[in-house]
Amino acid sequence: xxxxxxxxxxxxxxxxxxxxxxxxxxxxxxxxxxxxxxxxxxxxxxxxxxxxxxxxxxxxxxxxxxxxxxxxxxxxxxxxxxxxxxxxxxxxxxxxxxxxxxxxxxxxxxxxxxxxxxxxxxxxxxxxxxxxxxxxxxxxxxxxxxxxxxxxxxxxxxxxxxxxxxxxxxxxxxxxxxxxxxxxxxxxxxxxxxx
Numbered sequence: 760x761x762x763x764x765x766x767x768x769x770x771x772x773x774x775x776x777x778x779x780x781x782x783x784x785x786x787x788x789x790x791x792x793x794x795x796x797x798x799x800x801x802x803x804x805x806x807x808x809x810x811x812x813x814x815x816x817x818x819x820x821x822x823x824x825x826x827x828x829x830x831x832x833x834x835x836x837x838x839x840x841x842x843x844x845x846x847x848x849x850x851x852x853x854x855x856x857x858x859x860x861x862x863x864x865x866x867x868x869x870x871x872x873x874x875x876x877x878x879x880x881x882x883x884x885x886x887x888x889x890x891x892x893x894x895x896x897x898x899x900x901x902x903x904x905x906x907x908x909x910x911x912x913x914x915x916x917x918x919x920x921x922x923x924x925x926x927x928x929x930x931x932x933x934x935x936x937x938x939x940x941x942x943x944x945x946x947x948x949x950x951x952x953x954x
Contacts (some may be wrong), residue, residue: 768796768846771940774851779873781860784829785853786815792850804847807834821878821946828863845846869947877928881946886918888940895932895941901925904932 775788782844789812799805799944811834831854838851857863866874871879884895884904893908896919903926921932921941933941 763881768792768849771795772849775853778875780842780871780875781857781862782815782818782866782871783871783873785857786812786819788850788853792846795818796846797850798844798846799844801847803837803841803849804843805901807838808847808850811880818863819876819878821869823867825864825867828858828867832858838860838879858932870945876942879946880928880943882921882926882928882930882932882941883944884919884921884943885940888938889919890938890940891916891919892937894935894937895919898928898931900931901927903927 771788771791772951774791778784778787789808793808793812797805797808811831814823814827814831814834817827835851835854835858839848839855841853842848862872866876866879869879874880891906891909895903896906896908903922904919905917905922907916909916931944
């Protein structure tokens with residue numbers, strides 16, 4: 760039974776490493792650890808893992824502060840020292856191996872350079888590239904694209920744009936845009952300049 764859980768922890772690590780974003784890697788590892796191999800017998804591991812997950816979710820969700828990174832580091836350090844089993848120590852080591860990456864501090868600033876954290880990105884339409892063909896409008900199931908399809912010999916159209924509050928960031932519009940006018944940018948960016 761123990762071998763099976765150890766193997767499971769290795770599987771979790773391999774799956775977590777497939778994520779591009781280091782914060783997503785750490786969050787995935789913690790969530791899977793809590794769902795499976797964690798036994799919950801020692802306080803530093805069980806409580807630390809739950810608290811680390813809360814703070815990692817804040818980083819992914821765009822509501823984190825620098826204190827969250829400091830707390831995650833403290834939690835992981837305590838888990839390495841005080842966890843009674845190798846599983847808890849390995850989980851803490853995985854977090855500490857990734858926490859010093861610049862991506863953790865970027866997430867506090869609202870940037871996910873891997874574009875994996877949906878709260879940190881937004882889709883925009885670059886007006887200079889948009890031909891107003893309307894393909895994106897037709898494929899958007901959330902009615903997040905505003906504008907009219909261009910008709911021959913008529914003028915006065917407003918360029919297409921994406922209503923950010925409606926957009927679920929599914930990516931369907933990017934896939935169908937023939938001119939690559941729809942791009943991903945950091946959510947903090949007001950508009951794409953010089954794109």
